[in-house]
Amino acid sequence: MKVPYIHLGQQHEPIKQEILKSVEALLDNGNYILGEEVSTFEKRFAALCQTKYALGIGNGTDTMILSMRALGIGAGDEVITAPNSYLASASSIALTGATPVFADVREDYNIDPAQIEKAITKKTKAIIPVHLTGRPADLDAIMTIATKHNLHVIEDCAQAVGARYKNKSVGSFGITGSFSLHPLKNLGACGDGGVITTNDEKLFSYLSKARTHGHSSRDEVDFWSFNSRLDNLQAAILNIKFNSLEKWNNRRREIAERYWKGLHQLPMYVPKDKEYEHAVYHTFIIQTDKRDALMTYLREQGVDTKIHYPVPIHLQKAAAYLGYKKGDFPVTEKQCETILSLPVFPQLDNEQVDYVIEKINSFYKK
Helix, strand or coil, X not given: CCECCCCHHHHHHHHHHHHHHHHHHHHHHCCCECCHHHHHHHHHHHHHHCCXXXXXXXXXXXXXXXXXXXXXXXXXXXXXXXXXXCCHHHHHHHCCCCEEEECCECCCCCECHHHHHHHCCCXXXXXXXXXXXXXXXXXXXHHHHHHHHCCEEEEECCCCCCCEECCEECCCCCCEEEEECCCCCCCXXXXXXXXXXXXXXXXXXXXXXXXXXXXXXXXXXXXXXXXXECEHHHHHHHHHHHCCHHHHHHHHHHHHHHHHHHHCCXXXXXXXXXXXXXXXXXCXXXXXXXXXXXXXXXXXXXXXXXXCCCCCHHHXXXXXXXXXCXXXXXXXXXXXXXXXXXXXXXXCCHHHHHHHHHHHHHHHHC
């Protein structure tokens, strides 16, 4: 049996004609930039995240850069985040002129609040917790620390659209929430896209201008800024896919539960969200000391897997100027040697999931 890691064609097959019809209508009316489809999508996204506002942005990285710029974060400031995320969590900080500061993570891949507090200095302006794998970070503890030290919280929700912590949506805890709409995400465009959520009216007003050069009107600019808008064409596609998001996320949770039941007895870490967490499993990542051998074995059996991510951010060449070294974040570094992402996309059938479980069990029996 072949089990791919992802198959976007399968996702689009049942909605392809609806998407093509919507795209054709936009091609005919020529309404490409910040149109009605974007406005509709923003309202739906804000409702999903339980926030007053949502703004469509060009990509997920820009959502964090614009959020920090809106908060006045820049040269001379420090922002704390996790070293095990995708590099954009840290690069967005660096691209504002601020300094990324890392804090190690827990077994569940999310930033450790105890390590956050140790990393705070007089220069610290914000915390960017990453809801990695689609599982909420420990938001109660993080928000308590932020309040204590008068820090902003910018949630990196790139992998966590639809996730909830104690029945409250991620993206509604911090001053802003940053979401990616990359094609591989749980709600993905057919290209790049992102969303900023916020309850702050002043920030919303600033960001509405900041995503489009700083324009306050067609002919007036209040400040210099980026051109980073969600395309109306992508919003039209996303509005169609939005209708399936809950079903797709629930299927991811079903697959995750099936994996847990079939694998948790083995000598490995198998993720399972707590009763107050509603994870959406953008990735399903196990940890095993036999990672490389298992990955090779599964490939031979027709099962595609990935590693998210094999090199932590603090050991990347781009981060060398920060002065970190191997051994600074032992949990993250150990995980980079043991993590393995199993297929978890919603279009997998139970036969495929059971096949993956069977092959992992047979590997350990050997």
